[in-house]
Amino acid sequence: MIYIIMGVSGCGKSTLGIFLSEKLNWPFHEGDSFHPKENIEKMARGEPLTDQDRIPWLLKLHEVIQREKCSGCDALVACSALKRQYRQILLHGSRALSASSPESQRDVSSSSPDVFFIYLHGEYDFIYQRLATRKGHYMRADLLRSQFDALEPPFNEENVLTLDIRKGVSEMAVEVEKHIVSVKPSAAQL
Numbered sequence: 001m002i003y004i005i006m007g008v009s010g011c012g013k014s015t016l017g018i019f020l021s022e023k024l025n026w027p028f029h030e031g032d033s034f035h036p037k038e039n040i041e042k043m044a045r046g047e048p049l050t051d052q053d054r055i056p057w058l059l060k061l062h063e064v065i066q067r068e069k070c071s072g073c074d075a076l077v078a079c080s081a082l083k084r085q086y087r088q089i090l091l092h093g094s095r096a097l098s099a100s101s102p103e104s105q106r107d108v109s110s111s112s113p114d115v116f117f118i119y120l121h122g123e124y125d126f127i128y129q130r131l132a133t134r135k136g137h138y139m140r141a142d143l144l145r146s147q148f149d150a151l152e153p154p155f156n157e158e159n160v161l162t163l164d165i166r167k168g169v170s171e172m173a174v175e176v177e178k179h180i181v182s183v184k185p186s187a188a189q190l
Contacts, residue, residue, distance in 0.1 A: 006081035007120035008147040010131040013078040031079035048146035058089040122165035
């Protein structure tokens with residue numbers, strides 16, 4: 001099983017991912033470490049990324065997800081995955097980019113039976129305060145609005161578990177563990 005922890009910058013993807021990785025003994029892949037240097041420099045200058053900036057990054061993360069799936073291992077991946085198309089790229093790679101016609105859309109489903117999204121949901125003001133006090137990260141607080149503007153919250157058919165970030169990390173981890181138990185038998189049968 002693969003869990004992609006998603007949401008805007010500052011919602012706690014890395015914090016939850018590290019916590020779950022240690023608790024479950026699953027590998028954790030921090031999506032930020034897969035950004036090309038140009039993306040990091042752009043965000044550090046306060047410029048929002050475009051779809052074109054994100055696509056190569058998302059394709060790299062798709063490769064990581066595929067590698068983990070093929071190895072039969074469980075894993076965690078942190079990625080903002082703000083738009084539905086981004087989530088499709090994470091699941092299906094470059095096939096999602098060419099799925100504009102009805103015929104090609106049949107080959108690209110909205111979910112994968114062994115990949116789940118954990119959507120860390122929170123209010124703008126709450127997350128902005130977190131970002132404003134965060135040290136040592138290239139993502140500036142003034143870019144948060146652009147992420148909220150781009151955000152397309154996932155639908156249930158995307159295999160999503162929505163968590164309220166006002167809860168503590170350990171409380172959210174318990175919800176994830178309950179979710180794993182509830183889906184593990186059905187995922188193993190597929």
